[in-house]
Amino acid sequence: MATQDDTATMPKTAKPAAKRDxxxxxxxxxxxxxxxxxxxxxxxxxxxxxxxxxxxxxxxxxxxxxxxxxxxxxxxxxxxxxxxxxxxxxxxxxxxxxxxxxxxxxxxxxxxxxxxxxxxxxxxxxxxxxxxxxxxxxxxxxxxxxxxxxxxxxxxxxxxxxxxxxxxxxxxxxxxxxxxxxxxxxxxxxxxxxxxxxxxxxxxxxxxxQGLKQLDIGETGLLMGQYPPAEHADLSIANNDLERHTLSWLHEVFNKKMFGKIREVYAPTVMYHGPLMKELYGTTSVSHQAIGLVGAFPDAAFAPQHICSTPCNEGGTKVAVRWVMEGHHLGFGGLDSLGDPTGKRVQVMGMSHYHYKDGKIVDEWTVFDELSLLVQIKLAQMADAPSASDALDK
Structure with a gap:
């Protein structure tokens, strides 16, 4: 995993993959x-x-x-x-x-x-x-x-x-x-x-x-049969060392559940800007947010879809990751509106921006919509409910 200072991995000096120009x-x-x-x-x-x-x-x-x-x-x-x-x-x-x-x-x-x-x-x-x-x-x-x-x-x-x-x-x-x-x-x-x-x-x-409902298709892709999560992250979408480093620690935290990694990659004074306009401080707060999200969907697979990065005027580099988590509502987490675990399958579409400075993350902005998760759960529950015609037949 990359540990070099992020200023050495800015796009102006990095060599992106051949597929990107x-x-x-x-x-x-x-x-x-x-x-x-x-x-x-x-x-x-x-x-x-x-x-x-x-x-x-x-x-x-x-x-x-x-x-x-x-x-x-x-x-x-x-x-x-x-x-x-x-x-x-x-x-x-x-x-x-x-x-x-x-x-x-x-x-x-x-x-x-x-x-x-x-x-x-x-x-x-x-x-x-x-x-x-x-x-x-x-x-x-x-x-x-x-x-x-x-x-x-x-x-x-x-x-x-x-x-x-x-x-x-x-x-x-x-x-x-x-x-x-x-x-x-x-x-x-x-x-x-x-x-x-x-x-x-x-x-x-x-x-x-409109005839829409959420169908549970079984495994989430986190595990292959009885094997543990993949040892290493898929780095094929990364363009430079800092992006590869980001994908690697995200895999460690959200798929392998190595939440202690957060203390290594975040600055002690990190500011976390999260859903519901949360403004939190310190690595303990970041850890609590990550554990809360995974806790609600403990079998979820975390899959980055795109990553890019640019240097910023404040120093260091900003990295943007678009990601999806797919799993089942099997536990309690930091999402209070979801209530007791329902077992319903959900998809979390999320975006995160990270500001690296002197090799550590000093700011994180993460956006996902808790309302969409609640809608997905209620839609699945509606699909489970017996129809009016079924009730008459009984």
């Missing part, structure tokens, strides 16, 4: 940490990296994702979706998948109707790629606003909220053709004072009415 991070591309919004979307900035096929207003890939997100959501130019998404876009969400551009337009409008005062502020963007092969961006957004318009949360009550969202996008020639969005909806539901159980039941009932 990442543009060098030479400091010219925008970095969000210290910049005010007006500095992030300047007018007339000359391109600082290859942007062939992109609208001329975008000078680099960070400028593209921050500016077009702001235009669509804050300036209400929803029609830009037609020029910034392919017609056959696939958008993965924790509670469902969208398969075409027109549905993305409709979904965006509905969210603007429900939360007209919401503003999404770019926290940071981690990326890789180039304008020939395509870019990949992982965009962490902190959203805030008030529930001031009747919508999908029910009657408006004017309450404020703050939540985090991460959107991972695959982009080629100005158009997003694949996207994963994890929004902490449970944080909003709790802050609005809604009945989380009733709201999840409503969402599950709507999906059940």
């Amino acid at each position: 990442d543009a060098p991070h030479d400091g010219k591309v925008m970095n969000i940490e210290r910049a005010d919004f007006t500095d992030l979307v300047p007018e007339g900035r000359a391109p600082v990296q290859g942007m062939d096929g992109f609208d001329p207003c975008y000078s680099d890939i960070v400028d593209y994702i921050v500016r077009c997100t702001h235009k669509i959501w804050d300036e209400r130019d929803v029609g830009l979706i037609y020029t910034h998404y392919t017609h056959n876009i696939v958008l993965y969400l924790p509670t469902g998948t969208i398969y075409n551009r027109e549905d993305v337009v409709r979904d965006t409008i509905q969210r603007l109707v429900s939360l007209p005062e919401r503003r999404g502020m770019a926290t940071h963007v981690v990326w890789n790629g180039n304008d020939k092969d395509g870019f990949y961006t992982s965009h962490l957004v902190t959203g805030s606003g008030r529930y001031s318009q009747n919508g999908h949360y029910g009657p408006a009550n004017g309450r404020p909220f703050v939540s985090r969202t991460v959107a991972d996008c695959m982009i080629h020639r100005n158009k997003i053709y694949r996207e994963w969005v994890v929004s902490d909806q449970m944080a909003i539901v709790k802050q609005l004072g809604l009945d989380e159980q009733a709201y999840a039941e409503k969402l599950a009932a709507a999906k059940f009415a």
Whole structure:
């Protein structure tokens, strides 16, 4: 496992795998940490990296994702979706998948109707790629606003909220053709004072009415028969030593359950920014969050889907990991809304950003949606319940 300082593994000096032709991070591309919004979307900035096929207003890939997100959501130019998404876009969400551009337009409008005062502020963007092969961006957004318009949360009550969202996008020639969005909806539901159980039941009932239900397909993939978890992580998606190091310790913690590893890779003063807007400090807090998640789904397999990294203005490197956990609700953990173990199969779609400095993680941002897990459990319970016709037959 790599132990060298992260400054030696920054993308500008690393040798990525041959299958990737990442543009060098030479400091010219925008970095969000210290910049005010007006500095992030300047007018007339000359391109600082290859942007062939992109609208001329975008000078680099960070400028593209921050500016077009702001235009669509804050300036209400929803029609830009037609020029910034392919017609056959696939958008993965924790509670469902969208398969075409027109549905993305409709979904965006509905969210603007429900939360007209919401503003999404770019926290940071981690990326890789180039304008020939395509870019990949992982965009962490902190959203805030008030529930001031009747919508999908029910009657408006004017309450404020703050939540985090991460959107991972695959982009080629100005158009997003694949996207994963994890929004902490449970944080909003709790802050609005809604009945989380009733709201999840409503969402599950709507999906059940469409004929959807969760089917348990048996093993989760964590174990091969009676063998223990794999000794080593799959590092094939990594591009440099720091990313390989990240995948290795994630496998140790979440698959091999070696939670003591957290003390080795995190700084003692680490800040943890988690679901439900948790703000925690120290390695003990990070360990407790990891054990709580695994405790709820002890047979879950943790599978990273994508990883990328960029140096940041604050020093060190930020690494973004998109991951999935699949398992069964077999235990008690840190997810209070799930209640007693139900045995139901669930999938956790998550995004994590790690800030390495001097070889240790000094900040972690992790987003997954507890509401989606509750909906999955309730949907599986609905599928188990006897139908009205069955009851009549009896």
